[in-house]
Each structure stands twice: as structure tokens, then as C-alpha cells.
Amino acid sequence: MDTCIEKIRAIARDLLEKGTVEKVLGFADGTIPMATSPIAITSKEDVDKLTFTSTCGLNLANYASKEKGKIAVIAKGCDSRNLVTHIVENQVQRDNLYIIGVPCTGMVDKVKVASAIEGEISGFEEDGDTLKVTSSLQTLTVDKNDVLKDNCRYCTHRNPVLYDELASDLVEEQELDNPFPDVDAIEALDPEAKWQHFQDLTQNCIRCYACRNACPLCYCPTCFVDESGPQWVGKGQNKTDVDTFHFLRAFHCAGRCTDCGACVEACPMGINVRDFTRKLNKDALDMFGWEAGLDITKRPPLDAYSPEDPNDFIK
Amino acid sequence: MKMKFITIDKKDWAKGIDKSRETYQLFGPVKDENGCRIDALGADVQPDMNYTDSVLSAKSVLFPQSEKILTTSLDESVEDHHIMKRADTDYTPRAVIGIRPYDAKAVLLVKMNFDTKDYRDPYWCDAYEATTFVGLGINRPGPFDFSTSTGSGPFNEDGLDILLADMDDKFLAKVLTSKGEAFAASCGFDVEADAKESQVLLDVLKKEAESNITAAVETDKLAGKTILDLHEAPFWDDISFSCINCGTCTYVCPTCWCFDIQDENKQKASTRFRNWDSCMAPLFTRHATGHNPRGEKTQRVRQRFMHKLKYFLDKYEEGIMCVGCGRCVKSCPVNIDIREVAKTMNGYEKQE
Amino acid sequence: MGNLLEHMGIEKDRVHFSWISSAEATKFVDVVREISEKVKALGPNTKFVKDYN
Numbered sequence: 001m002d003t004c005i006e007k008i009r010a011i012a013r014d015l016l017e018k019g020t021v022e023k024v025l026g027f028a029d030g031t032i033p034m035a036t037s038p039i040a041i042t043s044k045e046d047v048d049k050l051t052f053t054s055t056c057g058l059n060l061a062n063y064a065s066k067e068k069g070k071i072a073v074i075a076k077g078c079d080s081r082n083l084v085t086h087i088v089e090n091q092v093q094r095d096n097l098y099i100i101g102v103p104c105t106g107m108v109d110k111v112k113v114a115s116a117i118e119g120e121i122s123g124f125e126e127d128g129d130t131l132k133v134t135s136s137l138q139t140l141t142v143d144k145n146d147v148l149k150d151n152c153r154y155c156t157h158r159n160p161v162l163y164d165e166l167a168s169d170l171v172e173e174q175e176l177d178n179p180f181p182d183v184d185a186i187e188a189l190d191p192e193a194k195w196q197h198f199q200d201l202t203q204n205c206i207r208c209y210a211c212r213n214a215c216p217l218c219y220c221p222t223c224f225v226d227e228s229g230p231q232w233v234g235k236g237q238n239k240t241d242v243d244t245f246h247f248l249r250a251f252h253c254a255g256r257c258t259d260c261g262a263c264v265e266a267c268p269m270g271i272n273v274r275d276f277t278r279k280l281n282k283d284a285l286d287m288f289g290w291e292a293g294l295d296i297t298k299r300p301p302l303d304a305y306s307p308e309d310p311n312d313f314i315k
Numbered sequence: 316m317k318m319k320f321i322t323i324d325k326k327d328w329a330k331g332i333d334k335s336r337e338t339y340q341l342f343g344p345v346k347d348e349n350g351c352r353i354d355a356l357g358a359d360v361q362p363d364m365n366y367t368d369s370v371l372s373a374k375s376v377l378f379p380q381s382e383k384i385l386t387t388s389l390d391e392s393v394e395d396h397h398i399m400k401r402a403d404t405d406y407t408p409r410a411v412i413g414i415r416p417y418d419a420k421a422v423l424l425v426k427m428n429f430d431t432k433d434y435r436d437p438y439w440c441d442a443y444e445a446t447t448f449v450g451l452g453i454n455r456p457g458p459f460d461f462s463t464s465t466g467s468g469p470f471n472e473d474g475l476d477i478l479l480a481d482m483d484d485k486f487l488a489k490v491l492t493s494k495g496e497a498f499a500a501s502c503g504f505d506v507e508a509d510a511k512e513s514q515v516l517l518d519v520l521k522k523e524a525e526s527n528i529t530a531a532v533e534t535d536k537l538a539g540k541t542i543l544d545l546h547e548a549p550f551w552d553d554i555s556f557s558c559i560n561c562g563t564c565t566y567v568c569p570t571c572w573c574f575d576i577q578d579e580n581k582q583k584a585s586t587r588f589r590n591w592d593s594c595m596a597p598l599f600t601r602h603a604t605g606h607n608p609r610g611e612k613t614q615r616v617r618q619r620f621m622h623k624l625k626y627f628l629d630k631y632e633e634g635i636m637c638v639g640c641g642r643c644v645k646s647c648p649v650n651i652d653i654r655e656v657a658k659t660m661n662g663y664e665k666q667e
Numbered sequence: 668m669g670n671l672l673e674h675m676g677i678e679k680d681r682v683h684f685s686w687i688s689s690a691e692a693t694k695f696v697d698v699v700r701e702i703s704e705k706v707k708a709l710g711p712n713t714k715f716v717k718d719y720n
Contacts, residue, residue, distance in 0.1 A: 030650035032458065037650040038557040058649065062559070120367060120457040136455065186674060195676030195714055204349050206371070206380065208593070210561035210648050226598050235577055236381035236590045240717035247675065251668055266648035268370060268563045270349040279674040313669055314684045581717075 004102055004168035008074060009047045011100055011165055015072050016044040021098050024072040025060050026050040033124040034110050038063060040071075050074075052167075053126055054144060057107040057265040061216035065091040073097060074167075076104040078151075078260035080160035081293025082216040085256055088299060091219060101163030103171040105129075106144065106152035107261070111270050113147050116140060151261035151274060154179050161294055180282045186275065197275075198243065204269040205242050207235070211273050214266035217253045224248060250276030255284040255300040256292050320513035321499055322506045323479075323486040329361050331502030335410065338501045339447065342376050343412040344369055353411065353418075362412040364481065367457055372569035372642065373418045374425065376411050377442040378591075380566075384438055385587040389580065399587060404438070410447040410498055417460075417638040419448050419474030420467040421569030424638070427631055428572055438589070447494045450475040452517075454524055459641025461530035461654060466634040469528070470521035480520050487513055532654045533661045534635055537624055544665045545625055546617065554656055555616035557649035562593030564619070564643040564651075570636050573599075594619055620656050677714055680705040 012024040028039040028049045036056050040063075041047055052074065061082035064073045075083055080101060086092045108131065114121060119135035126132075129144040156179060159170045178184070186194060209225075212218045225233045225245050233248075234241035250257075250273075257277045264272055284290045287310045288301040301309075323331065335341065336358070343362025345354045351369040353376065356362060383402040390396055426443065429436040453460065453469035462468050472478055476495030480487045487508065490496050499505070565571040575592035578585060592599060595616075600609040609615045627636035637653065644652050673679050683702045687695050 031652040031655055032644060032650065035650040040553075040556045063556075120459075122458050183674075191673075191676045191678055193676070194674065198675045204347075204352070206562075206566050206591075208562040208566050209596075210559065210563050213559035213561045214648055222598070226596075234579055234717070235575060236579070236588050238381070238717055240715055243675075243715060247671065251671060254668075254671075266559065266561065266563075268567060268646035268648070276671070276675075279671055283670050314686055 005050070005052050007167040008052055008100060008102070009050050011167065012041060012047040012050055012072065013044045015098060016041070016047070020070070021072040022069045023067065024050070024074075024100075025063050025067070026074040026100075027052060027056045027058075027060075030055075033121045034108070034113065052102060054106065054108045054131075055110070055124070057110075057149060057261060058214060059216050059260045059262040061086060062214060062262065064097065065216065065219055067092075067096075070096045070098065072100055074100045074102055075160050075163065076102050076260075077155065077157040077159050077161070078104075078258045079216075080162050081157060081258040082260060084162050084293040084296050085258070085300070086216065087296055094296070098165075099160065099163040101160030101166045103159045103166065103168055104152075104155075105158065105171055106148045106155065107265075108144060109147050109149040110265075113142065116142060116147065149261050149264070150182070150272070151259045151264070154182075155259070157258075157291075157294075162296065180278060182275070183278050183282045186279070199239070201271060201273075201275055202239075202242050202246055205246070205271055206269060207237070207242065207245065208268060210266035210268060211263035211271075212249055214262040215253070216260075216262070217256050218249070224252075246273060246276055250280060253277055254280040255288070255290055255302045257281055258292050319490040319496065320508040320510050321488040321490060321504050322508045323488055323504050324506075325484055325486065327504070328364075328486065331504050332361060332412065334503050335498065335501045339408045339410040339498070340405070341410055341412060342373070353414070356412075364413050364451060366413070368415070368459070368640070368642070368645075370642065370646065371567055372421065372640065373411055373414045374421065374569050374572075376409065376446060377422065377439055378425070378572060378574075380591045382438060382589045383586055384576075384589050387585050388583055389585050390583040399585075401437070402586070404441075406441050406445045408445050408447065409442075410449055412449045413451040413479075414448050414475075415453060415640070416450050416469060416471040416473070416475065416478070417462040417465075417467045417640045418569045419450050420462075420471060421474075421638045421640070422448070423474045424570045424627075424633075424636055425572050427633070447476045447498045448474060449477045449495070449498060450479060452478060452480045452520065452524065454481055454520060456524055456528045457641070458530065459645045460528055460639060461532050461641060462639035463525055463528050464530075464532040464534065465637050465639040467638045468521070469524035470517060478517075480517055482516075482520075487516060489513065489517060530639075530641065530654060532635075532637070532639065532657045534624065534628075534657055536661045537628055537635070537657075538632075540625075540660075540663070542621070542625060542629070545660055545663065546621060548660075548663050548665075550659055550663070551613050551617040554620075554651065554659070555613045558595070558612060558616050558651055559649060560595045560597060560612055560615060561648065562591075562595055563646050563648065565593040565595055566591060567642040567646050568637075569640060569642075570623070570638060594622070616651075620653070620660065623653070624657055624660055675714075677712075678709050680709055681712060 015021045024041040027036040029051050030036050034055045059079050060073050061079050065086045087094050117135050117140050119137035121135050123134035131142045133140045233244050290301045341356040343356050344351050344366040346363050351366045352371050353369050353373040385399040386402050387399045388396050429439040456469050476492045478489045573592050574589050577588050601607040623636045669682050685698050
């Protein structure tokens with residue numbers, strides 16, 4: 001994915017020069033190893049700040065829907081699906097978006113890399129699929145495919161589904177016999193074990209809401225946890241309140257989640273909140289044959305009624 | 316009090332810690348699969364003295380994320396109904412083992428807020444008075460540590476009752492206060508070391524550790540600028556663009572202390588809680604009228620950095636409200652870096 | 668939602684869904700009886716219960 005940086009910059013320069021867009025939303029190099037920071041470029045002199053590496057795990061669709069005026073957005077496969085969802089849900093107009101599609105071979109899981117090396121990471125370099133990680137105590141060479149983010153491992157939509165221009169050639173999509181082995185693993189447990197799994201999962205949650213705020217789907221002006229008249233959920237650290245937040249947020253994203261992994265990327269405590277949403281994604285596929293954000297003309301299943309909707313769970 | 320130095324052979328360490336449990340509730344670094352946190356130490360859990368840094372700071376020892384402060388009964392047949400009384404919190408002596416010097420300095424900064432001449436916060440202050448801080452110097456500061464720029468440092472003694480230095484097979488302990496003395500006694504650590512020699516050793520370690528710190532924050536010109544100039548500066552929109560307004564920076568920060576008061580009732584029992592709150596939250600400044608003076612993200616991001624790097628500096632003249640632990644830099648999902656912001660603010664000259 | 672609750676470990680028989688019109692009084696009685704029996708058979712629920720201390 002190295003060569004696409006130059007192409008991205010060239011496209012951005014061109015768009016800003018011609019005034020086709022007012023801003024280009026992309027990523028800039030971070031101030032610490034393995035970090036990138038979302039950035040809005042408004043003048044063509046600044047396009048060299050744009051970068052694209054395997055550490056760009058956040059979803060820029062999150063920012064796109066908050067912009068008024070015409071903008072360009074860098075979109076990986078999952079991000080482009082979220083942009084489709086935004087268009088379907090009237091959060092953004094198709095005409096206001098110039099989508100720079102970037103076919104993606106996966107993002108790196110920073111926690112996996114950090115646990116593979118001893119000492120704090122002080123350097124990170126990428127050359128194709130080979131990663132060189134340095135710390136004060138060692139230097140390690142890692143194959144990117146061994147430290148991919150979980151959502152990238154199971155990704156079947158690496159190529160953007162909607163775009164105005166591509167920054168690199170399309171990549172081969174993965175063929176997976178079972179795209180949900182993690183959900184199956186939990187389903188195989190008995191109820192007590194399942195409960196314990198989810199209790200352990202959220203025990204370090206500090207209610208910072210980074211997951212919610214990084215998620216492009218969470219755009220409610222007032223989130224249900226912030227409501228106070230009536231108050232649905234307590235704001236303290238009571239376990240039931242914490243569980244309720246995660247459970248209900250996942251459900252609000254049911255049938256809309258593209259598994260972009262921004263939630264896990266943002267979480268400072270390293271919680272895999274995808275365990276909640278993955279089950280719903282699997283159900284959407286099994287029960288409705290639905291994957292979010294693939295078709296700009298269709299509304300999500302929980303938003304549309306059809307007499308063929310499965311209803312064997314209703315008495 | 317004459318400074319006393321104690322040598323603690325690491326073979327005796329665990330036993331001594333366990334002995335101190337007769338007098339103190341212990342807190343310290345505990346590692347799990349998600350990293351390290353400062354937590355209450357269970358009866359058979361030793362503090363992890365080899366930890367590099369904890370994701371969350373030690374502030375939760377004095378300022379829990381969710382704290383019961385008052386309770387009352389709503390049952391009108393009960394004599395004291397509807398009269399709020401202070402909740403039963405355990406203020407028996409506590410000790411935080413292995414707290415980093417920057418976290419201890421942060422406690423002193425937070426104290427300026429909770430213990431003023433006009434008001435003393437009873438919950439925080441009672442917890443503070445019950446706590447002994449046994450600090451652990453950082454031999455190898457990590458890449459996020461910029462404590463020397465903020466008036467702290469890897470072997471800084473502010474706020475500590477004991478400063479420990481890890482010397483491979485032993486700890487060298489510098490007892491700084493009478494509270495520290497009491498703690499050492501409760502562990503049974505009594506092998507005194509020569510004061511002069513020990514101070515020299517500590518100074519060597521301190522110098523070496525400080526030379527390892529590469530990160531820096533420039534703040535020398537902040538005091539000289541006016542609040543209005545900085546407030547109206549044009550760079551806030553750029554800085555705040557990527558911010559997602561979660562609470563991560565405020566929650567991991569040892570000097571952030573904003574909170575929200577909430578009542579939770581169940582049938583006839585009512586409890587008032589104090590929960591951590593974050594100025595990053597969109598509803599943080601929402602008034603009862605519905606007006607929100609910081610309804611825009613840029614306003615909130617600007618407020619956070621102005622508070623930390625300017626308002627606090629001007630109000631107390633004790634330096635900035637940051638101890639350089641680097642947790643916010645490490646944990647921010649979008650890599651907003653307080654060091655960069657400080658540099659921008661410090662170097663800003665208003666264009667006439 | 669029922670599936671996600673079950674995935675989290677809430678027993679399947681604790682949560683039930685039914686379409687009942689206000690004109691279907693008999694159905695309402697039958698469904699309520701059935702659900703009450705099924706839930707009682709599971710015993711008190713310990714999950715997602717908020718303790719207030």
C-alpha cells in the first residue's frame with residue numbers, strides 16, 4: 001500500500017487546486033510510533049501531510065457526515081460501506097462527497113504488535129507486508145498478516161464499494177468458508193460461560209465512550225446514555241450500567257455495522273467491543289441475507305418491513 | 316525530620332509488604348491482559364514493581380471513578396427520611412505502593428483544587444490524609460514521559476512519603492516524611508543505609524534517568540501571553556479537527572478532576588454518587604436552561620488545553636496542570652499530542 | 668435483540684416476543700400464562716440486575 005500515498009496526494013492536490021472540494025479528509029503521520037491522526041486538508045500546499053499506512057485503523061466516515069459543504073474522503077473498503085450507509089440514512093448527500101477509494105490489505109493490531117515486543121515501542125516501519133518494530137530492548141521483524149486486526153482477518157470487502165476515484169489497484173477479496181468463527185466460539189458456550197465471557201470483557205470499561213465516538217454510525221445528537229429526562233442508564237461504574245451501554249449500543253448498530261474496527265482501535269483499555277456487534281452482523285446475514293453498506297438503494301433490515309421477514313421467534 | 320535511607324533486599328520485599336497489610340489497605344500496579352492499572356491489592360497479590368506504566372493513573376485511589384458520597388431514606392416512616400448523610404466509606408490507612416513520581420506530584424496539583432482556604436472537599440481530603448505514597452523511581456523513562464518539562468521527573472520527590480529506587484537485587488528507600496517512616500516500620504524494613512552514599516547513588520540514577528527523557532514540552536512563554544490572545548488564536552480548529560470528544564484523555568490524566576453528581580434511587584433508598592466527568596463530553600457544560608456555552612467541539616478542545624496550560628498556570632503560578640506522564644498522548648485514539656499543542660501555544664505570536 | 672441477549676448468556680426462555688392485538692384477550696391470557704410458567708421454572712434472574720450499593 002506504499003505507492004498509493006503518492007496517488008492520494010496527487011488526487012488531493014488536483015481536487016483542491018480545481019476547487020472541486022473544500023477539504024480533503026485523510027490521515028497524517030502521528031507524533032508517536034504506530035500512530036496516525038485524522039486531518040482535514042484545505043490547501044494544496046498541505047497535501048504532503050497526507051499519509052496512508054497499515055496503522056490507519058480509524059474510520060473517516062465518522063468525520064465525513066459532520067462536514068457541510070463538498071469534501072473528499074479517503075475510504076478503505078469498510079469506510080466506503082459506512083459512507084453508503086450514511087447516504088441511505090440521509091446523513092450526507094452523495095453529491096457532497098468525492099470518495100477517494102483505497103483498496104486495503106488490512107490494518108495492524110497495535111496491541112498485538114506491542115505484546116510481541118519487549119519494551120516500549122520507539123519505532124515502526126513498513127515495507128509491503130514486512131514490518132520492522134523497534135524498542136529500547138530489541139528490534140523485531142514481523143509479517144503483517146500475523147498481526148492483523150481481527151476485523152481485517154475476517155474481511156470480505158477490502159475494495160471500496162463506492163468511489164469516485166481509486167488510489168491504487170483493486171485487491172483480491174478473501175474467500176472465507178466461515179466469516180464468523182469468533183461468534184461461533186461464543187455460541188458454543190453454555191449460558192453461564194457466555195455471561196462470564198461478557199462480564200470479563202467489559203470489566204475494564206471506563207465509560208470514556210471512545211468506541212461510540214469513533215463509530216460512524218453513532219451520530220445521535222443525544223446518545224441514550226446521556227439522556228437525563230428520563231434517564232435510561234446510570235452514569236457510574238455499576239456493572240449492569242456498563243453492560244447495558246455496550247449491549248444497547250451494539251443493538252442500535254444492528255444491521256448497520258461494517259466491522260471497521262474503529263471502536264476497538266479507539267478503546268484505551270483494549271476491550272474487544274466487537275463481540276457484541278459481530279453476533280448481530282452474523283444474524284443479519286443469516287436471517288436477512290444482509291451486509292451493511294453494499295447497496296446505496298436499499299435500507300437496512302431493521303428499518304424496512306417485508307412480509308418475508310423471519311418471525312419464528314414470535315408467538 | 317532527618318532524611319533516612321533504608322536498604323530492602325528484594326528477597327525480603329514480599330514478606331514486608333504482606334506484614335504491612337496488618338495496618339494498611341494496599342494499592343499498587345496490577346497487570347492483566349489489557350495492560351497495567353493501579354488497583355486495590357487482593358490478599359495474596361503483590362504490587363508489580365517491574366511495570367513500565369499504567370494505562371490509568373493512581374488518582375482513583377483518592378478519587379474513585381464512581382464514589383458514593385451521601386445516602387438517605389425516602390421512607391417517610393423512618394425518622395431521618397430525606398436527610399442526606401455522608402456515606403460509610405472506609406478511611407482506614409491505605410498505602411499506594413509503586414506510584415510513579417509524576418502521579419504523586421499530580422496528587423499535589425489536584426490538592427490545590429480540593430483543599431482550598433474556602434472549602435475542603437471531605438471525600439478527597441479524608442482519603443488523602445489516610446494514604447501513604449510509596450513511590451518508585453523510573454530508571455528507564457519511556458518515550459511518552461516528559462515529566463522533566465513540567466516540574467516533575469523520574470526521581471522527583473514531590474508528594475511522596477517514600478521514594479524507592481530499584482537497584483536490581485534490592486530497593487534503596489529514601490524516607491521523606493513521618494508517614495513514610497510509619498509505613499517502613501509496619502513492613503519491618505529497618506536496615507539503614509548510609510545517608511551520604513545513598514543520596515549520591517540516587518542522584519546518579521536520577522541523572523541517568525533524566526538523560527533518557529527525549530520528549531519535551533515548551534512552556535516558558537505561556538505565562539507571558541494573554542488569555543484572550545491564546546483563546547482567539549486561529550489554530551484551534553486545526554487542532555480539534557480529529558478529536559472525537561471521548562473522555563479518554565481526561566480519564567487517564569492524573570491531574571484531571573472534573574466530576575458529575577448523580578442521584579440513584581431504588582424504591583425507598585437514595586444514594587448520591589460522584590462520578591468522573593469529562594469536559595470533552597458534549598453535555599458537560601449544558602445549563603439547565605438548555606444553553607450550552609461549549610456546544611462546539613473546537614470550544615471544548617480549546618478549553619481543555621487552555622485550562623491545563625494557561626488558566627491553571629495563571630491562577631496558581633505553580634506551573635502547568637500537567638505532570639508529563641504522557642498517558643493522554645499514548646491513549647488518545649486520534650493522537651492529539653499535548654506536547655505539540657503546548658509548542659503551538661507557546662510559540663504563538665498574534666498577527667496584528 | 669433476543670439473539671444478542673441469548674448470546675450474552677441470558678437463558679432463551681427468559682425473553683419472549685409476541686404480537687397481540689387489544690382485541691385478542693384470550694391470546695393475551697394464554698401467552699402470559701405460558702411465559703410466567705417458563706420464566707418461573709428458570710428461577711430468579713441474576714444477570715443484568717443492577718445492585719444499588
